[in-house]
Amino acid sequence: MMRLLRFLALTFALALAAPAFLCLTAPAAVAQEAELPDFAAWERFAKSVEETLAKSNVPQASLEQMRKQLVEWRTRFSAAQGVNAAQIDTVRQQIAALGPAPAEGETEAPDIAQRRKELNAKLSELQAPVLAAEEARRRADGLIRQIDTLVRERQTSELLTLAPTPVNPVNWPAGWAVLSQGIKTLGTEVADAWASEEKRAELQRNLPLILLYLAVATFLVLRGPGIAERLTTRLLRSQSMRARRVAAATVSLGQVIVPVLGAFLLVQAVIVTGMTGTRLRALIEAVPQAVGIFFTARWVSSWLFRSDGFVELLTQRAGEARFHVNMLSLVLAAESFRVAFITEVRPPLSLAAKGVWGAPLVVMAGVLLFRFGLILRPRQIERGAEFRDTILRWLGTATVAVSIVAPLLALIGYVNAANALIWPAIMTLGLLGLIVILQRFLAELYLLILRREDEERDALVPVLIGFALAILAIPLLALIWGARTEDLLEWWTRFSEGISIGQTRISPSVFFAFVFIFLLGYGLTRLVQSALRSTILPRTKLKKGAQTAIVSGVGYLGIFLAALIAIVGAGIDLSSLAIVAGALSVGIGFGLQNIVQNFVSGIILLIEQPIAEGDMIEVNGQFGTVRGISVRSTIIETFDRTDLIVPNADLISGVVTNLTRTNTMVRLIIPVGVAYGSDTRKVQAILKEIAENHPLVLVDPAPAVHFVAFGADSLNFEIRCILSDVNFKLDVQTEILHQIVERFAQEGIEIPFPQRDIWLRNPEALRQAPEPPAAPQPPTPSETRLATRDDTRGHDPALDGDDV
Incomplete structure (x- = not known):
């Protein structure tokens, strides 16, 4: 209830x-009263966009701004396509009510023709703004595609830009100049800030707050992760706690959250001093990102490469894998500082400086990534984990390939392409690790909520959770590999359409x-x-x-x-x-005719009920009890306790014996033979008494005993009785036979068994000595030797005579 x-x-x-x-x-259905856009303003804006795109050197910021405005216009036009939707639908129904238009050469009634003409004119009038909005939307969509194509071409051109090779020492001074100039700029910014009395006064006022920020930040960064890790290990080792893994995973997030919070406090302490300039502020603001990268990678590796967690992805070389992951995170954090350091460089870096500044970190990351890819590849595929090991093998192979190709591109001079390849590859590995951990965490949470056993961790629902997480991670992967947010929104728009x-x-x-x-x-x-x-x-x-x-x-x-x-x-x-x-x-009908036949037969069975659940029946030589009737098949439980699934068509078209259709009574016939010379009437009386005394034998009709035949070895009788329950037929027969044996033994009545007399026509032939065997002849090549053995048996005088 x-x-x-x-x-x-x-x-x-x-x-x-x-x-x-x-x-x-259904936004189109409710946008009937939507306001029409200003098509004249749109025409002017569209022409200006087309003229701008015709130019060769359009700034990237201008393209992004125009694209944003085009998306807004397209949204208005999409909404305007629902204008007059209800009226248009009504007019169309009115036109349909007039019937089909006359064919060529035919005519219709003048009043109907005039009404049809009026309705068609009204329909064209109502559809005019809708068609205009559709045309404008397609034009805006085309301009958006044109801008996206231009942006992608520029990105491709930038990736394929060939810079002077950083291996050539001639290009090193350019990189050194950028470093020395950057350090000089940092010193100048700090010196200028210190020279300002106002900023020094601000520093003095905020000194207590700065010290507090620094103390808390130092504690959180240096001590916080260790505390969270020890608490996580203690929870994992707690055998009495059912939710220990979920609790440990939740607490372990402190290994990331706490130090990142400390990094933000550190940044805030530096900013509060008032001594930061443009270059120093860019560097200091990269600290939380770098700290987050390092501790996130450390946290992911601690869960992926351990044996006491709930992932157990790689346990053979877990320590080595964690080391390489931590080192890769340090290199990635250094890359974030490098990008922050050169972001505010004016004028922009030369190609030689870009190559010198970008190549070293790419090469370092390539070496570490190569070693990590080899670790990921399983040496042998474990039984029961074929899919996991196959994915790891593919992932390790792809990682090794990236670790080789990216440094080579950087050393040649394609630094932008190398950066666009190796850093997204590292972040992709991290994202995949996060997906695995999150899937396992949700699986553990699922088992905990539903109180399931650990063996169901790889059941259908946890697997579907992992599949859903993989689908949701696709946009993140696209962003990692260089897709713009505008691209994702555009893809979503296409998908929504x-x-x-x-x-x-x-x-x-x-x-x-x-x-x-x-x-x-x-x-x-x-x-x-x-x-x-x-x-x-x-x-x-x-x-x-x-x-x-x-x-x-x-x-x-x-x-x-x-x-x-x-x-x-x-x-x-x-x-x-x-x-x-x-x-x-038609084709499906031929293919499903058996299913339809069984379906109709099932309906007939359920309505007419020639058999019902619990009936004992015989079908196709199989005895059993009906356990269930569905619209396609019937389940019969045999006496061997196995389920027999019979199509319903066989039960309708075939011969079925229902032993319990109207009642459970059944007739039992037991043949009994006695030796010749027995008192037949006494035998009949004994058998009838035994049958009448059994509690499951019905009194009405009473059991009967018949003297049926003179057999070859015995005088044959039959006990015929009606049992109240067919399920005890064999039990009753067994008990009656036991009583017959006992009573016949008491009364001296013999139960005969077959006997045979053997008569030998010529016993003297057995006394003759056998002739000696002929000398063996060597077999011909075409003959096959037959080995025989003569059994010599002693002569028994008792066998002499005609009868044995």
Whole structure:
């Protein structure tokens, strides 16, 4: 009852939310009164954009600004496409009510023709702003694509720029000049700030706050991670705590959060001094990023490469793997400082300086990445972990390839391409590690909430969680590998628009509307089925099979109606697919004819009930008890306690013996033989007495004993009786036979067994001595030697005579 009440409450809430949900998923239907955009202003702006794009050297900032404005215009045009939607739909229905337009050479009534002309004119008038908005939206979309293409071409050109090789010592002075100039600029900024009396006074006022920031930051950065790590280890070793892994993973986040917080306090302490200039501020603001990179990598490696956690990705060379990950994080942190140091350089760096400044860190990262890639590759694939080891092998191979290619590009002079390859590769490895840890954490949380065993950690739901995390990580991977935020938004826009199938556009909003309406209909169908099964049908005089048939029929009908209503409610027009569906239905009909036959047979079984659950039947030479009847097959439990699944068509078209159709009574026939010379009437009386005394033998009709035949070895009798329960047939037969043996032994009645007399016609032939065997002849090549053995047995005088 509580589950039913919760389901009713949920259904009611979904029903209330349905109008709002459909409004969100069908914006074109509610935008009937949307304000039309200023097409004249759009025309002027579009022409200016086209003129600007015709120029060769357009600044990147100008392109980004124009693109942003174009996206706003496109959004307005998309909203304007829903103008007059209700009126257009009404006019179209009016035109359809007039019937089809006359074919060429045919005429129709003048009043109908005049009305059709008026409605078509009104429809064209209503569609004019919609068509204008569609045309403008396509134009804006084309300009956006043009800007994106230009930006990608510039990015590609920058990646393929060949700088002077940093290996050549001639180019080193350019890099040294950048370093010396940067250090000089930092000193100048600090000296200028110290020379200002106002800033010195500010420093004195903020000195207590600065010292507090520095003390807290030092403690958090130096001591915080160690405390969090010790607490994590203690939780993992606590065997009495069921949620120890979840708690340990949550507490271990302090190894990242605490030092990053300390880094922010350190930055704040430096900024509060008031002694920072442009270059120093850029460097100091890179500290939290560098600290976050190092401690995040340290945290990820501590969970991925350990045996007492819940990941256990790599345990054979765990210490070496953690070392290389930490070193890679230091190199990546140094890269963030390098980028921050050269960001404010005026004028921009020369190509030679870029090469000298970028190549060393790329080479260092390549060496470390090469070693880490070799560690990732498993030496042998463990049984039961083929998929994991295969992925690690591919990942290790790709890592080794990147570690070789990127340094070579940097040393040649393609520094931008090397940077665009090696740093995203390192960050991709880190993101994959985060996904693995998060998937395991959610799996542990799932087991904890549902109180499942640890063996279900790799069940379907945790695997689906990992798959969902991988899908959600795709945008992050795109950003890591150089995609712009605008690109992701553009991809989402294309995805939201959907794809066109005939006259229907399938978009995520349409899909979610379909799923929502279908689930609502499905839930109502299950509710009706539950009410029929538990409340309504048990109060009728229908048989159980008929009730089951009605419930099943309502379920199938409800699912069909839910799908049909969902298609109509989502606005999916399948008329263009009618011909294809008709053609497919013929082939599907031939392929599913057996299933349809079994389905119809199942309905007949449930309604007519020639067999029912619990009946003992024989079908196709198999005996068993009916355990379940569905619309496709019937489950029969044999006496061997195995389930026999029989198609319903076999039960309808074949011969079925139902031992318990009307009742459980069964007739038992037991043949009994006695030796010749026995008192036949006494035997008959004993057998009848034994049968009548058994409690499961019915008194009415009474059991009978018949003298049926003179057998070859015995006088044959039969006990014929009716049992009250067929399930005890063998037990009754066994007990009656036991009593027969006991009573016959007491009364001296012999139970015969077959006997045979052997008569020898010529016994004198056995007394003759056997002739000596002929000398063996050597076999010819074409003959096969046959080995024989003569068994010599002694002569027994007792065998002399005619009878044995």
